[in-house]
Amino acid sequence: MIEVTVVLENKSGEPLYLQLYNYFKQEIQSGSIKPREMLPSKRKLSLHLGISQNTVETAYQQLLAEGYADSVPRKGIFANEINSDLILKPSKDSSRNLKVLNEESEPYIIDFSHGKIALEHFPFTSWRRLTLQSLYEEQSSFFLNGDIQGELPLREEIAKYVYHSRGVKCSPEQIILGAGTQYLMGLVTMMIGRDAIFSMEDPGYHRTREAFKDQGVNLIPIPLDEDGISMKHLYESKAQITYVTPSHQFPMGMVMPITRRMELLKWAEEKDRYIIEDDYDGEFRYRGKPIPSLQGLDPYGKVIYLGTFSKSLIPSIRINYMVLPMTLLKKYHDHFSLYKQTVSRLHQHTLWNFMKEGHWERHLNKMRTAYRKKQQTLISSIKKHLGDHVRMIGDDSGLHVLVSVQNPMSEKELIEKAREEKVKVYPTSVYYQDLNSNKGPMVLLGFGGLSEHEIEQGILLLKRAWNLY
Structure with missing residues (x-):
């Protein structure tokens, strides 16, 4: 089993599980962690790093989902072999590769994606138990x-x-x-x-x-x-x-x-x-x-x-x-x-x-509470820091809001200026059949996958990016 020397930054603005996931991903891609090498157990790694087992579990689940590792029942989690030829590398002649390099060297610290959810609340223990129970109950039938x-x-x-x-x-x-x-x-x-x-x-x-x-x-x-x-x-x-x-x-x-x-x-x-x-x-x-x-x-x-x-x-x-x-x-x-x-x-x-x-109903109630708090944090942060410079649209329900920014910037410029502050926001023009029919520059801010601290930090960075003083 490998030794882990990752240093996690609690004040970096990036979730701990994401820091841990990125560490293992880079180690596997570079070959520092060899194919079929066993990753530390969740319990030992959580004790070693002083973090919760849920944080380790979330990082490992992301590695499994993306194919960087495999889980072997009753044995552990093992690194997969990654073909290094398939990993994008920077090229002097390729603007596409330069863009990839820039994004990798300057990762977003806040991503207002509407497709992400609050993984920290996912009931890993119950879901794992029920998955294993499903296999043990009728293992052979699920192959048909x-x-x-x-x-x-x-x-x-x-x-x-x-x-x-x-x-x-x-x-x-x-x-x-x-x-x-x-x-x-x-x-x-x-x-x-x-x-x-x-x-x-x-x-x-x-x-x-x-x-x-x-x-x-x-x-x-x-x-x-x-x-x-x-x-x-x-x-x-x-x-x-x-x-x-x-x-x-x-x-x-x-x-x-x-x-x-x-x-x-x-x-x-x-x-x-x-x-x-x-x-x-x-x-x-x-x-x-x-x-x-x-x-x-x-x-x-x-x-x-x-x-x-x-x-x-x-x-x-x-x-x-x-x-x-x-x-x-x-x-x-x-x-x-x-x-x-x-x-x-x-x-x-x-x-x-x-x-x-009954896990579904309990989980849904927990998520409603969590998302309501995050949505309230987003709205209050926008009002507090952006004030009359923006207009919010669609804040009654769901996991995103639209923001119409009252400054001379185009949608593309708003997104680019946010990127310079390492904040990712999303266009709304893509949702129109005619991309040019958008009724003025608006961006979409999702909040499901962000903590309340990250939401407020992101809004403060957008205030600076869009020069809203």
């Missing part, structure tokens, strides 16, 4: 293909959960699991038919837009008003199906009021149209009571409901689900039952046990 829609016990738990939390009315038979929203969008497109006219919010989730385009459908962007998707423009589009994020419009953040929801349902019922409702982070609402899902309000069977465990559990688990109306469920069974299930049966079984034993 399972139900094409996903394991029935898990679908039963999901059906109960979405009814109690979001008012979604469905049977387990209506639920289909899939590895990611884009995969499920591919199935929906085939069921509806590529000849149909599709539409979606503009701005809207860019990965869904690209999934539609890759399917070759006619996709029409529908602008927003203060309540969400514009009904006037939707009717004018002649679309037969539309994709919306009513519980927390992505990226603008407005919550669609009940009147607009009813108007949208009426639009769907009138000419046998469909609505795709993506409830990607509906668990996290910070003001008022949650508004029922479109699907739960739908008496006509015109809503395709999408949910995910990426925001509320972990992104890498890749467990998404959709609830199909009965008309489309029949079409799915008649024409698409040859498509195999894309989610690991082991992960499905582990998640089923996790939900059945």
Whole structure:
């Protein structure tokens, strides 16, 4: 077992688990840690470095997820062999390699990514125990293909959960699991038919837009008003199906009021149209009571409901689900039952046990509290340090806010100036079908993966970067 000489900086602004992960990654890439060499146990390393076992666990999980190491049951964690030829190196003639070198030598100290979550709260111990329990209970069966829609016990738990939390009315038979929203969008497109006219919010989730385009459908962007998707423009589009994020419009953040929801349902019922409702982070609402899902309000069977465990559990688990109306469920069974299930049966079984034993509900309550505190820290920091120089958009729910900066800088300049302070912020122009139609420079600030200290530090650095005094 190797000796570890890493020095962790508590005041660097970078989480300890990330410092530890980067140390092991660099040692493995450079060959200082040899292939198949055993890494220290979590207990011994935590004692040696004076940090918690959860910190070590989080660093090791990242190494495992990215393929730098493998876990051998009852033995330990071992370094993998990394082909050094595949690691990008700086080149005198390559601006791309120079950019990589600069980013590696000057890493971001604060990353306002909306895709990261609070890993420090993930229940590693319970999840590990349930994973092992799943293997011991029915080890051989998980080497075979399972139900094409996903394991029935898990679908039963999901059906109960979405009814109690979001008012979604469905049977387990209506639920289909899939590895990611884009995969499920591919199935929906085939069921509806590529000849149909599709539409979606503009701005809207860019990965869904690209999934539609890759399917070759006619996709029409529908602008927003203060309540969400514009009904006037939707009717004018002649679309037969539309994709919306009513519980927390992505990226603008407005919550669609009940009147607009009813108007949208009426639009769907009138000419046998469909609505795709993506409830990607509906668990996290910070003001008022949650508004029922479109699907739960739908008496006509015109809503395709999408949910995910990426925001509320972990992104890498890749467990998404959709609830199909009965008309489309029949079409799915008649024409698409040859498509195999894309989610690991082991992960499905582990998640089923996790939900059945009550861990899911407890974890969700803990995450709501944690994210509410982080969101409040972000908002108060923006008000305190940036004041009237910025305008916040979409701060009622979810894991991000938009910031419109009142200075002469363009979106690109705002991002570049933030980078110079080693802070990563994100563009909003990518969410518009026409990149040039963005209504003024705005950046997206996610907060799920940052500590409250990092959030405030990041805002202070942005104040300096954008010269907001």
